[in-house]
Amino acid sequence: MRYVVRLHFPSCNNVAKYETLINGIRIAIELGIRCLDVRGDSQLVVDQVMKEPNCHDVKMTAYYREVHRMEDKFDGLELNHIPRRLNEAADVLAKATFGREPVPAGVFVSDQHKPSVCYKESGQGGNGPSNPSPRADQSSATSSSKVMELKGDPTIEPDPLVDWRTLYLDYLLHDTLPTDRTEAPRLTRHAKSFVLVEGKLYKQSHTGIL
Structure with missing residues (x-):
């Protein structure tokens, strides 16, 4: 279309x-x-x-x-x-x-x-x-017709002084979530597309490629 x-x-x-x-x-x-x-x-x-x-x-x-x-x-x-x-x-x-x-x-x-x-x-x-x-x-x-829905990368608006990757590392390593009730479930959802390999954060595409 x-x-x-x-x-x-x-x-x-x-x-x-x-x-x-x-x-x-x-x-x-x-x-x-x-x-x-x-x-x-x-x-x-x-x-x-x-x-x-x-x-x-x-x-x-x-x-x-x-x-x-x-x-x-x-x-x-x-x-x-x-x-x-x-x-x-x-x-x-x-x-x-x-x-x-x-x-x-x-x-x-x-x-x-x-x-x-x-x-x-x-x-x-x-x-x-x-x-x-x-x-x-x-x-x-x-x-x-009706429109699709998308899934994204880090779309959380972090503190400008904090690297956005820190939020994902804290969650994946220590199961720590933001205190904000809106950002916490969003981070949980987006974190499913990230993996840790030898301590490094990678994003996995829909094809499985890191």
Whole structure:
């Protein structure tokens, strides 16, 4: 299933990448997907979502927090970076959208007129369309589809002075959990994808590779 989201508001490249991710996650949730493997060519977005966020930009903070907010709807959510040269299918759709060229047949289109998140910097934002709507000339069978759920890496927001890995090491080695009632179950869930090998922390992908 291929989707295109056309943004009708000023946005930089990173915002466009996050909007793509958020819309894709929402579609997955509506499709009822419980385990999601997201592959994208933005190293920045992947690192911010899957590792310890180290971002001082108001917009980017709002975006990765929105992704973290939705991850609880999944049994498994993982983001993996791939080189742009291996992301040709998405690149073709992006070029068609940016160039305002006709969208290829069989592709669902959504026009979004405001950001998916709110951030104080611009005073604008809100919830964009939760999922792209099929065009009139396409089958409406998938319009009732529901979106997948993802599973992630460290999405807990740790103390900036503490390495995010410390939380996982404490749990795996000493069964120690954060005192926060929200973060504790989240850490427990995410820790299932981590393993200790000779005292070092590794993340295990869905293929079993460390």
